Amino acid sequence: MKKKPTTTATIRILRQSFASKSIEGEVSAGDFNWQFNWQFSNGQLLLEPPLGRALIQDALLRFLIKADYSLEPGGNYHFTVRAKF
Numbered sequence: 001m002k003k004k005p006t007t008t009a010t011i012r013i014l015r016q017s018f019a020s021k022s023i024e025g026e027v028s029a030g031d032f033n034w035q036f037n038w039q040f041s042n043g044q045l046l047l048e049p050p051l052g053r054a055l056i057q058d059a060l061l062r063f064l065i066k067a068d069y070s071l072e073p074g075g076n077y078h079f080t081v082r083a084k085f
Contacts, residue, residue, distance in 0.1 A: 009079050011079070022037055031085065032056070034052075043065075055081070
């Protein structure tokens, strides 16, 4: 059975605010880079720029929900996306 392609995504948390219930950061995978803002009170994830956003959005949201309480500003994190970028 052939292995599915994967890409390692890297996240850098820039800011976290419990007052506004949000986390801001950067995510990169392959040759793509995005800025994100996650409003964890309502689960809304905003990604810019739109180029390639569909490739990472679902995987990033799943990672953020799973790692939620362990994310710290200044921290770098990694997760695997089941796609080749």
